[in-house]
Amino acid sequence: MNAKIEATPDNIGVAKIKVVGVGGGGSNAVSRMYRDRLPEVEYITVNTDAQALVRSDVPIRLRIGDDTARGLGVGGDPEKGQACAEESRDEVREVLEGADMVFIAAGMGGGTGTGAAPIVAETAREMGALTVGVVTQPFAFEGRRRMKHAEEGVARLKDKVDTLITIPNDRLLIICDEEVTMESGFRMADNILRQGVQSIAELVTVAGEINLDFADIKAVMSNAGPAWMAIGSGSGDNRAIQAAEEAIQSPLLDVSLEGARGVIFNITGGSDLTINEVHQASEVISGVVDPEANIIFGMVTDMKMENEVKLTIIATGFPAEDGSINLADAETVSADSPDLDIPPFLRHHPAARRRMRGATAATAMD
Structure with a gap:
């Protein structure tokens, strides 16, 4: 019996991972990830604010909700952010095409991240991707309204992802040795968001002495909840x-x-x-x-x-x-x-x- 042997393309057996930053906080975190990017990972930013997207160095940038927001953002309104994502669901589906695993990075409490992230996650999961949300929750000083929006956003998102990792920004204050400025506090929050996504992606994409493959990750993270x-x-x-x-x-x-x-x-x-x-x-x-x-x-x-x-x-x-x-x-x-x-x-x-x-x-x- 003659066996047929064929060369295997380099991309066969390699999980396709996409990291999507939604809204201001998520996009900032993904921009930082892109500067230290993993070659096997695709980075995407999604926003309603045209100016914020122009400033991003991430090559794949999707502006959503042009009819609703006209590129001007949503003024901190999660319902408007959700409407923008619904309006652009086909475009979201297009940038997620072919992904085996999708990370959704967002800051909860604002308009676009809170409202649009659940729609992006829902779309990714409908397409068969293992979907992981990594989100920050507001500092207490950002006020009750933003905190309430964050709680509602997390509640919606947790039903749309396989796994949800939440990072309460106030916990950053516990580990700080000194007082930090507001700017550095938000930068720390973005950096922790980056670490959360990048460290998991490394488990699959960086070759190791003892390898974790995509099936290992999926076994632990599929339909896993918090x-x-x-x-x-x-x-x-x-x-x-x-x-x-x-x-x-x-x-x-x-x-x-x-x-x-x-x-x-x-x-x-x-x-x-x-x-x-x-x-x-x-x-x-x-x-x-x-x-x-x-x-x-x-x-x-x-x-x-x-x-x-x-x-x-x-x-x-x-x-x-x-x-x-x-x-x-x-x-x-x-x-x-x-x-x-x-x-x-x-x-x-x-x-x-x-x-x-x-x-x-x-x-x-x-």
């Missing part, structure tokens, strides 16, 4: 344990790791990274998640990272209410208030401990 994602780093003798513990204690995301039933982690280090260190990190992670959790991992060698490691965790498979943050509560207390209640799973974070010590000292002086 997700927890964080990045930790470590150096020195116990670097893998340090990186895992730092990731677990991250105060940035919306749910704790405890009870997760699906976990992906990816560890990146130099040529001196050992299998035993991967095992050490896995032991730390498996000690916190559900005993029956599906844990899969990847390992990547980066020659620029001698004597240090970076670890990314994505955890899914828990109800939305588990460990979730109440946005209404977040806006009642400022980050430097002595009344700030640090959730138990954050109390070990160094910046959080400093906050608590400062609050205790202030109380003792009263």
Whole structure:
């Protein structure tokens, strides 16, 4: 029997990933991602504001809702943002064509991101793509109206995506050592949004010693609901344990790791990274998640990272209410208030401990 052997095209077996920034915050984050872009990923910005799109260096830019917004934005009105996306659904479908996985990055609370992101996500999912939302929630100082819009936007979006990662901006204030300007605060929020998307995309697109393929990602993230994602780093003798513990204690995301039933982690280090260190990190992670959790991992060698490691965790498979943050509560207390209640799973974070010590000292002086 003669077997027929054919050359396999380079793009066969490679998942096609598209990252879509919707609205101002999402587009800013995707612009930053594009500057450090992964070659296998396609970056897209979607907005109602023509001037904002002109300023973007992302090559694929889609202006939506010309009849509704006339390129002038939607004035912070999510209903108008939704109408713009509905008006341009065919164009959205066109830029998403062929995607296996779509990330929707957006800042919740404004008009275009809040209103249009669920429509973009719904379209991607209808086309068969694994759809992941990564969104920020407003700082408390942005006001109750914006917070209310954000809550409503998150509620709509969570039903349109396979997995939703939420990043409450107020958590940035917990980990800041010093007061930050408003501009740098928003830049930090955009950067965290970028990290959330880029770290997951790297799991699939960056070749590793122990590879995670698209099927691995899909097994954990398909129809998964709320997700927890964080990045930790470590150096020195116990670097893998340090990186895992730092990731677990991250105060940035919306749910704790405890009870997760699906976990992906990816560890990146130099040529001196050992299998035993991967095992050490896995032991730390498996000690916190559900005993029956599906844990899969990847390992990547980066020659620029001698004597240090970076670890990314994505955890899914828990109800939305588990460990979730109440946005209404977040806006009642400022980050430097002595009344700030640090959730138990954050109390070990160094910046959080400093906050608590400062609050205790202030109380003792009263």
